[in-house]
Amino acid sequence: MDLKERLNQDLKEAMRARDRLRADTLRLALTAIRRAEVARTDPRHPQHGQPLTEADLLALLEKEVKSREEAVALYRQGGREDLAAKEEAEIAILRQYLPRPLTxxxxxxxxxxxxxxxxxxxxxxxxxxxxxxxxxxxxxxxxxxxxxxxxxxxxxx
Structure with missing residues (x-):
């Protein structure tokens, strides 16, 4: 099962379990993937017509994690621990789909x-x-x- 299928399957399971945070996080990740797929339909795109590879999917998830890490830092600067904690929970969910980083x-x-x-x-x-x-x-x-x-x-x- 490739990464996109796994994300879709886990989204269905999260919805059945009524795990709102997990479902919302997976929906956002799948939306980012869908946007990248649609962008490749544009003839001006350098990879026009090519499907997303596993490496592309992993790069998109890493980008999602990075944006959430930046949000955590900004929320902490603004004294919003509640929002920072939510972003950190989303980071933990997304990291489950990324390979273990090398030491x-x-x-x-x-x-x-x-x-x-x-x-x-x-x-x-x-x-x-x-x-x-x-x-x-x-x-x-x-x-x-x-x-x-x-x-x-x-x-x-």
Whole structure:
């Protein structure tokens, strides 16, 4: 069962269980997916006519999580703990559909493998690392690890 089917199935189960928060969160995620599908029907879209891949779906869910994390920060600044708690509950629901993020050590191992292949030039390593780890680690963390390991490789040799 692909991710979209799983989201639809879980939405039905949440509706049967009268779990309003879960149902609303899944509806919003499915709406974001539907919008992305409709956007691809536009002839001007760079991926016109192509269906959404699992990677696209995961990227959409990650985007939904990020927007909710930003909302949590803003609600906390405004002293609205009630709304921040609701957003955090939605984040927890959406994270159930995302793969487990890689640890810093796992990222470092992958980056070390890439450095062994292409050398210790940051401009060669970073795009390969970003592509290899896309969806499994945050870009900021990938960049930090690449800078650290490339710097270490340059000093060593």
């Amino acid at each position: 810093r050590e796992e990222i470092a191992a992958e980056v070390a493998r890439i450095i062994a292949e292409v050398g210790h030039d940051f401009r060669a390593v970073m795009p390969r690392a970003a592509q290899a780890l896309k969806g499994r680690a945050e870009g900021r963390v990938i960049q930090e690890v690449v800078r650290e390991l490339v710097g270490r490789a340059e000093r060593a040799g």
